[in-house]
Amino acid sequence: MEQNFVFQVTAPDVDALLPEVSSALEQWMELASRRKYPKLWALTDRINRWNKAPTARTKRRRQGQVQGLVNWIVAMVVLPVAFLTPDSPLLVVVGALCLGIGVVELWRYLPKTLGILSLLAGAFFLMTALGDPDEMAVLVYLAAQYLIVALASLLVRKRQDPYDRAARNLLRKRNAVKGLELARFIFSEEKFSLGWKDASKTKPAEEAAYYRDVQQVIEAESILLIVCCKKVLFLQKKDLLEGTIPELRAFLRERVPYVEGATERRKESVS
Structure with a gap:
């Protein structure tokens, strides 16, 4: 049948x-x-x-997230000091490098987190600069950098x-x-x-x-x-x-x- x-x-x-x-x-x-x-x-x-193992991909993803957050936080601490201390070019280089690594890794693995953190950092530096313009005015430039990163992270949509x-x-x-x-x-x-x-x-x-x-x-x-x-x-x-x-x-x-x-x-x- x-x-x-x-x-x-x-x-x-x-x-x-x-x-x-x-x-x-x-x-x-x-x-x-x-x-x-x-x-x-x-x-x-x-x-x-080596790239096909799910455990390896998961491990790399976690490492990227941690590396991004750590570098972003280090940049958050180092860059204000570098901006307020003109005679410390090494701090500027270290801070810029940490910020670059942090932005790249977080953009790849945690874009929304990068946007929110950068928005908060930009607002903080901007308010600090406006609160004491005589001493902290230079932080406006730092605030602008973080706000640009925040806008890019939150508004730019990934290609479908x-x-x-x-x-x-x-x-x-x-x-x-x-x-x-x-x-x-x-x-x-x-x-x-x-x-x-x-x-x-x-x-x-x-x-x-x-x-x-x-x-x-x-x-x-x-x-x-x-x-x-x-x-x-x-x-x-x-x-x-x-x-x-x-x-x-x-x-x-x-x-x-x-x-x-x-x-x-x-x-x-x-x-």
Whole structure:
């Protein structure tokens, strides 16, 4: 007896599924690149092997945060003394170097913290200079530096990840489909197809494709991402009506390139 796996297509939660879809898209691009340039990827993996361990990344992140905070605090102490003591060029160099290291590390790992701390420091030095302009007026220049760093940290937005942008567009397009509750996605022995329950003239005809046309299926925690015929689509596991996910996984492994673990990979990459 022929076994079919049927999904009832439902609207996705964009924010909840965004990390998984983004991770799956990123993994697909890497898989495609690895197939096209295997020697280059082999060399890259050997060079960056030490950089792939989650514990190493976590350790470097923590070290960067601590190093940034320590250098920022040292600069906070040294620079006012250097500004108020004209005959101490060494203090100026040390303070500027510590401030530079602190800003770079905090911008990378704790940008909001850098913005808040710099804003408070700038306000403090400015109020100090205004409180005693005869003796502390030079601190206005120091206050200006911290305020500039604060504004840059708090107002400059990081560039959006291209995979996040593509994933959001994919999810939003799914939500824009009218009559989505009538859609049925079916995996059969020979092909997979998207049809419409109680189809009428207002609904599109059934679309089908054969497994030989599938370039990749990537399974994440909540979704299946399918790349086929220069198109990308996804299914939510919770929408499976007939069959089970383990059965479907075994079924697809026999017919198409299939990988698991997009979610775990994404979590490692951002840790």
